[in-house]
Amino acid sequence: MDIDDILASVDHGPGASPESTSLDHQSLTRFWVSERAVSEVLPWPTALMDRMMDRVRMQIESIEDIAASSADAPPPTTHNQNANANHNPNLNLRLSILQTDLARTQYIIRSLLRTRLAKLTKYSMHYLVKLSSTNQILSQSQSQSQSQSQPTPEDSVPDISAIASFDPLSESEASFVHAHQKLLASHYSGSFMGAFPRQLRRLDDNAGGTSMIQGPETREVVFVRCLGAAVPVLVVGEGDQEEDIGVTMRMGDVWVVRWEGVKAAWLKGEVELL
Amino acid sequence: MAFPLPRGITPSEIGFLAEMEMVTVVPRQRLEGLELLGGPIEPLVPPRRASLPLWLALLLKRQRRANIMPPSWLHPEPLNLILEVESQHPDYRDAFSPPPPLPGQPSIRDDGLAPTARPQYTPDGNRYYASPPFLPQNTAQTEGFSSRDPPALPFHWVEMGNMLLESASDDLVEPDQIRRLLKDLREVRLAKMRAGTDVLDAAATGGGGVALTGVGAMEVGEERGFLTGVVDNLRKIGASKEQARREQMAEQRANGGYDGAQDEEEEDYMEF
Numbered sequence: 206m207d208i209d210d211i212l213a214s215v216d217h218g219p220g221a222s223p224e225s226t227s228l229d230h231q232s233l234t235r236f237w238v239s240e241r242a243v244s245e246v247l248p249w250p251t252a253l254m255d256r257m258m259d260r261v262r263m264q265i266e267s268i269e270d271i272a273a274s275s276a277d278a279p280p281p282t283t284h285n286q287n288a289n290a291n292h293n294p295n296l297n298l299r300l301s302i303l304q305t306d307l308a309r310t311q312y313i314i315r316s317l318l319r320t321r322l323a324k325l326t327k328y329s330m331h332y333l334v335k336l337s338s339t340n341q342i343l344s345q346s347q348s349q350s351q352s353q354s355q356p357t358p359e360d361s362v363p364d365i366s367a368i369a370s371f372d373p374l375s376e377s378e379a380s381f382v383h384a385h386q387k388l389l390a391s392h393y394s395g396s397f398m399g400a401f402p403r404q405l406r407r408l409d410d411n412a413g414g415t416s417m418i419q420g421p422e423t424r425e426v427v428f429v430r431c432l433g434a435a436v437p438v439l440v441v442g443e444g445d446q447e448e449d450i451g452v453t454m455r456m457g458d459v460w461v462v463r464w465e466g467v468k469a470a471w472l473k474g475e476v477e478l479l
Numbered sequence: 480m481a482f483p484l485p486r487g488i489t490p491s492e493i494g495f496l497a498e499m500e501m502v503t504v505v506p507r508q509r510l511e512g513l514e515l516l517g518g519p520i521e522p523l524v525p526p527r528r529a530s531l532p533l534w535l536a537l538l539l540k541r542q543r544r545a546n547i548m549p550p551s552w553l554h555p556e557p558l559n560l561i562l563e564v565e566s567q568h569p570d571y572r573d574a575f576s577p578p579p580p581l582p583g584q585p586s587i588r589d590d591g592l593a594p595t596a597r598p599q600y601t602p603d604g605n606r607y608y609a610s611p612p613f614l615p616q617n618t619a620q621t622e623g624f625s626s627r628d629p630p631a632l633p634f635h636w637v638e639m640g641n642m643l644l645e646s647a648s649d650d651l652v653e654p655d656q657i658r659r660l661l662k663d664l665r666e667v668r669l670a671k672m673r674a675g676t677d678v679l680d681a682a683a684t685g686g687g688g689v690a691l692t693g694v695g696a697m698e699v700g701e702e703r704g705f706l707t708g709v710v711d712n713l714r715k716i717g718a719s720k721e722q723a724r725r726e727q728m729a730e731q732r733a734n735g736g737y738d739g740a741q742d743e744e745e746e747d748y749m750e751f
Contacts, residue, residue, distance in 0.1 A: 264516055303515070305535075459690070460689065461691060477608075
């Protein structure tokens with residue numbers, strides 16, 4: 206038991222009330238649908254996911270308890286088993302309801318994590334560069350100086366060991382994507398890139414003004430429902446700068462719009478992705 | 480491959496979401512309340528009505544432990560009314576019939592009232608506005624919505640209708656007629672969806688969009704692949720035009736003039 210466990214148990218106080226259970230469930234469902242709907246990785250809701258994982262763990266324990274008590278209670282004779290069944294006829298029903306509910310939640314969490322993993326492996330370099338550029342310039346300049354002396358594809362993988370914030374990833378996702386890209390880079394270097402001229406060995410080349418790192422397409426359209434009273438669709442220019450305001454969505458409306466135009470409103474919870 | 484499915488939830492996942500809708504059941508046996516991960520379940524005491532998520536209601540229904548009360552809109556009369564609006568009403572020739580209002584949204588009858596969104600707050604302090612499938616749009620008496628509201632198709636109407644017709648048709652009033660009406664509704668609305676592809680260009684420009692208000696979840700799921708594909712290709716075709724327009728706007732801004740840009744936005748606004 207370390208300090209994190211104690212903090213987690215304190216955090217559990219308000220999280221244990223029934224309203225917040227269903228609210229968390231609704232938020233998780235909505236986040237899952239959103240994550241499936243867009244091509245970029247959405248900011249990881251750390252607090253929400255911690256609470257959900259805790260609840261799942263506790264639910265598994267309580268299901269095991271109920272199952273164990275039903276298995277222990279009846280002595281071996283069939284006569285007594287019937288008596289026990291009469292005593293608590295709903296036990297199997299309760300168990301199957303609890304298990305169905307658990308399986309449904311686990312399905313959402315699994316699908317959510319796998320969607321994120323798929324996006325991360327697809328755009329691993331993009332997210333690594335994003336992580337290191339938002340956090341520290343220091344680590345990048347280090348890797349740059351190394352790469353000049355001895356260029357290998359591995360050197361173009363940004364070092365994320367010193368960063369403090371993993372936004373938009375979770376900590377384990379960040380370490381996964383780093384390990385993934387390291388492996389990929391060493392595979393490339395071993396299989397073909399080692400034979401290339403030195404200046405062609407980097408994986409983050411942007412010679413000729415075109416970066417070779419591919420990122421997710423934020424201009425793809427999404428289906429949204431407007432939940433706030435009125436939400437304008439923004440016109441986003443180069444470099445994520447908000448340039449202008451386009452059409453305005455009213456409450457309850459469903460629109461097909463560009464994701465970049467409603468992302469800010471989504472972060473505030475004023476639109477929902479469908 | 481970490482995840483093989485395409486962007487956007489698939490039809491079977493839309494069905495999974497629809498199973499979270501609350502429905503009204505009349506239990507046939509007692510069951511104590513349960514603490515589920517999706518929220519607590521009230522104790523079942525026959526013959527008192529209770530609200531349960533659809534998946535649980537169907538589970539109990541299959542074991543003959545409960546009867547499902549059909550949602551207020553899933554009766555022949557309201558469906559007939561909606562079908563009439565959908566196919567005859569001049570205002571909705573190219574649009575879907577209005578969806579049930581969200582909490583705080585004025586109903587279609589008192590038009591002109593400003594909507595007041597009433598957020599809840601999550602434990603993390605973020606604002607949260609409830610929306611389907613977490614609104615009581617499929618309960619027998621739609622509490623929270625006044626009875627003078629005209630009948631409306633909820634977001635998950637296709638899935639809800641199909642699942643109830645499949646597993647609980649004996650609980651429905653005139654299931655054959657309901658099945659026929661649902662099929663008619665689907666055809667009318669599908670035709671509107673197809674006719675709407677003409678205005679998709681509006682969604683391909685920055686800041687523009689196409690309104691699909693009143694669309695159902697399954698209808699979104701059906702059209703997602705086609706629609707996003709068309710719009711993305713339109714966007715790529717128009718990319719150079721957009722770039723030129725952006726440069727022109729930047730130039731205007733440098734000159735201190737805003738006026739030219741304003742007019743163009745009016746054109747982007749198109750009703751489906």
